[in-house]
Amino acid sequence: MKSPSQQADNLRITSVQTAQRVLMGSNWIEQPLPSQITQQVGPFLLIHHWQDYFPGGQEPLDVGVGPHPHRGFSPVTCIYSGAVRHRDSIGNDHVVEAGGTQWMDSGSGIVHSERPDDSIAREGGMLEIIQFWVNTPQAHKMNAPSYQPLSSDETPSWEEGAWKIALVQGEWDGHQSPIVSNHPMRIANLQCSEAGEPIALPMPGNWVGILYVLSGSVQVNNAKATGRQMIVLGTGTSEVISMTAEEDARVLFLSSAPLDEPVVSHGPFVLNTYEEVQRAIMDYHDGKMGNLIET
Numbered sequence: 001m002k003s004p005s006q007q008a009d010n011l012r013i014t015s016v017q018t019a020q021r022v023l024m025g026s027n028w029i030e031q032p033l034p035s036q037i038t039q040q041v042g043p044f045l046l047i048h049h050w051q052d053y054f055p056g057g058q059e060p061l062d063v064g065v066g067p068h069p070h071r072g073f074s075p076v077t078c079i080y081s082g083a084v085r086h087r088d089s090i091g092n093d094h095v096v097e098a099g100g101t102q103w104m105d106s107g108s109g110i111v112h113s114e115r116p117d118d119s120i121a122r123e124g125g126m127l128e129i130i131q132f133w134v135n136t137p138q139a140h141k142m143n144a145p146s147y148q149p150l151s152s153d154e155t156p157s158w159e160e161g162a163w164k165i166a167l168v169q170g171e172w173d174g175h176q177s178p179i180v181s182n183h184p185m186r187i188a189n190l191q192c193s194e195a196g197e198p199i200a201l202p203m204p205g206n207w208v209g210i211l212y213v214l215s216g217s218v219q220v221n222n223a224k225a226t227g228r229q230m231i232v233l234g235t236g237t238s239e240v241i242s243m244t245a246e247e248d249a250r251v252l253f254l255s256s257a258p259l260d261e262p263v264v265s266h267g268p269f270v271l272n273t274y275e276e277v278q279r280a281i282m283d284y285h286d287g288k289m290g291n292l293i294e295t
Helices: 004-012 118-123 274-285
Strands: 013-018 020-024 027-033 044-054 065-070 073-081 083-088 093-097 101-105 110-116 125-135 146-150 157-160 163-169 185-192 198-202 208-215 217-220 223-226 229-233 240-245 249-256 264-266 269-271
Touching: 013 223, 027 208, 027 229, 044 073, 044 208, 044 249, 073 083, 073 093, 083 101, 083 118, 083 125, 083 146, 093 101, 093 146, 101 110, 101 163, 110 118, 118 125, 125 208, 125 249, 185 198, 208 217, 208 223, 208 240, 217 249, 223 229, 264 274, 269 274
Parallel strands: none
Antiparallel strands: 013 229, 020 027, 027 044, 044 125, 065 110, 073 101, 073 125, 083 093, 083 110, 101 146, 157 163, 163 185, 185 249, 198 240, 208 229, 208 249, 217 223, 217 240, 264 269
């Protein structure tokens, strides 16, 4: 018989879904969100998981994603192997290596590029990243844009049993990430090296969340997820989600207070009305989001 806490955890599991393999430009990526079943989970709008080997001998400007605009949300990139170079129209030019995170609040508008570091393009190597989109509350969508890089050394990290926790955003057991957001959330990368090892994930009853498994497999009561699958978590009475590794596992944990506002998106713009999207398109073409020229 399941304990009351296990039963409560079960009520918070709304689905287990497998990422779709989609072509983005010339790159194949895994996309668990959005899916045919789930368009968004709280403020989380999109998850892209990209893992690729670069043979070398390429020019840096021939790989990755060139200059493009955003408004109204935060594109966040976690780097698992390799390194990513970010440049933008407000003057940032920064490389974040494995174990680090790039958090960009696009606010009223910004143009940026995101590419594998020059050394990967020229000399070759493995790159693995996840980019996820975090919607911005309506009251903050027109804030000034900002960029927050977080290196592996700056990321609050600790161990609980065989689990390693790296806190990207929010607070957990007295640890606080230096990344600032404008909505309550907790985001962490979790890694376990021992099968059968449990971990308790703090998640208020009125929050929603996602457990995305990069590799390995985990069990949350009667729900099992393996590599490239996500468990969607809804609101409930429990304050803790119990997860057990069935083998070596890497998991991205996204959790947040709900954000119940209308979402109207078009390409790189996420706003609340169609009129606001049309204004964003015009502002971009009028140069109001700045310019980025890469050399």
